[in-house]
Amino acid sequence: MDADRTHGHGGPPRARRAQGGPPWSRGPEGGPPWSRRAQGGxxxxxxxxxxxxxxxxxxxxxxxxxxxxxxxxxxxxxxxxxxxxxxxxxxxxxxxxxxxxxxxxxxxxxxxxxxxxxxxxxxxxxxxxxxxxxxxxxxxxxxxxxxxxxxxxxxxxxxxxxxxxxxxxxxxxxxxxxxxxxPWTQELPVAAFVVAILAASELARVRREQWAQQRAERAAAEKRRADEERLRIARELHDVLAHSISVINVQAGVGLALLDSDPEQARTALTTIKAASKEALGEVRQVLATLRAPGEAPRTPAPGLDRLPELVEQAGSAGLTVETVIEGEPVALPPGTDLAAFRIVQEALTNVVRHSGSRTARVVIGHRPGILELRVDDEGPATATDAGGSGHGLAGMRERAAALGGTIEAGTRPDGGFRVRAVLPARPEETP
Incomplete structure (x- = not known):
């Protein structure tokens, strides 16, 4: 969700220094004693x-x-x-x-x-x-x-x-x-002893510096992995919750407005809230299950572009009419690319629901040789009301695209609308 959507641009969030983490993500200082063997030396x-x-x-x-x-x-x-x-x-x-x-x-x-x-x-x-x-x-x-x-x-x-x-x-x-x-001959053993002490000491110093450097590099690598995992989890939770909460927020407003004048329409809004919250809870459970047992495979497959109709239906329940266009011949995408494409479209539609005065959006999925192009357009204009965004939506999309070697462009169109365009490398997944 992006508060800066109303200004037509987004910026990366400020990096925060890690204040801790689970035991498995700690560096050498926080690891168990037996893990020190793997630090070198x-x-x-x-x-x-x-x-x-x-x-x-x-x-x-x-x-x-x-x-x-x-x-x-x-x-x-x-x-x-x-x-x-x-x-x-x-x-x-x-x-x-x-x-x-x-x-x-x-x-x-x-x-x-x-x-x-x-x-x-x-x-x-x-x-x-x-x-x-x-x-x-x-x-x-x-x-x-x-x-x-x-x-x-x-x-x-x-x-x-x-x-x-x-x-x-x-x-x-x-x-x-x-x-x-x-006798002068006894000075040779003394000199040899002096040289041996110096040589052994210098060797020990060099080895000690090497061990310290290896430990620092391992600690830095562990910290990088922990930071990357934390950012991945934050992006996943953001994307899981943003769309569903946006739908719930819109439908809750509709239900409150029509509770007395049109109880049947209010009932429909409450039904939509129930379905959206159930789906959000299911996806949150999946993310939390991955945290509790990082070595286990997820029980349900990660979402991909095959769930685009569900996404369009959810956006429709929030009052947004979405037109979907598929260009080119669809191919089986790698799981990481498929998930990133789904989340980018999901976040772009969420921003339309939250920040755009338009009630229509157009999603274009373009399959090119080795490239997947995504475009999400709305007619605008941007609303000036506070939609409750966190300001990290566009930054999260950029991080997902950059992790795959792709790019994201987001900004106001000349006609006043808003466009999100993503280009992701997409080699067809090899079937065994």
């Missing part, structure tokens, strides 16, 4: 991608890493008798480096720099090599994954350069006493 990766700074402290992983580093360093000290044995200070440095990792998601830059400084102090004190490198790897990994690549590179670069100074120039002034300079 393993579950642990999705949990990592979902983690934002300030959402909690990783107590379990940090505690496990602290125990492993402390115990592993004790075993490593047994095979390195030339290094200082682990004492209270050494274990405190190991625990400090591990404790800093509690904040690696909230403050990744200070953590990676602090862990690198703590590890360098651990080596400067002459303590044995071992699992202490794992704390550096975890801190660097967290910094890069959270987008702080430069801080991670600076921390690893500083740690490596500091290790070079300690092993080859400052060893004379640091414990253990009498420690010879470190």
């Amino acid at each position: 393993p579950r642990w990766a999705l949990r990592w991608a979902d983690r934002e700074p300030g959402t909690g402290l990783p107590w379990r992983s940090t505690l496990l890493l602290a125990v492993f580093v402390t115990v592993g360093s004790g075993f490593a000290a047994r095979s390195q008798p030339d290094r200082e044995s682990l004492d209270a200070l050494g274990r405190a440095l190991l625990l400090l480096g591990s404790a800093l990792l509690l904040l690696r998601h909230r403050h990744p830059v200070p953590v990676v720099l602090g862990v690198a400084a703590t590890t360098l102090g651990y080596f400067a004190a002459g303590y044995p090599y071992g699992p202490v490198f794992l704390t550096v790897a975890v801190a660097c990994f967290a910094a890069i994954v959270h987008g702080h690549r430069r801080a991670a590179w600076w921390a690893l670069g500083s740690l490596w350069l500091g290790h070079l100074l300690l092993a080859h120039w400052l060893y004379r002034h640091l414990p253990p006493d009498g420690d010879p300079p470190g």
